[in-house]
Amino acid sequence: MMALPNASDDDTLLSIGSCATLACLLEATSPKPGNVHRGADFADMTFTDFVVSAVAIGPAMQRAAQRGVGATVLEAARATRRLVKVNTNLGTVLLLAP
Secondary structure: OEEOOOOOHHHOEEOHHHHHHHHHHHHHHOOOOOOOEOOEOOOOOOHHHHHHHHHHHHHHHHOHHHHOHHHHHHHHHHHHHHHOOOOOOHHHHHHHOO
């Protein structure tokens, strides 16, 4: 769990799944030359694809400790693929799953 800055004591924790989603959202919003970000889309991949993908992996990341790395990666990849047609977050999932 992660504490949120400036939140009340009752609302300061995010779940692991929410932290994974937030990490992906923050990464996608950071401008990077040559990469998709909120100010630059590609013809076949958009910022919205990254936002949707970030939300898609939250549940899989939430269960990672119980399911293991392989099952988590597969579940997250399948969840992403159900919602977007491009590989937007496999590298991030491989980094976060362990």
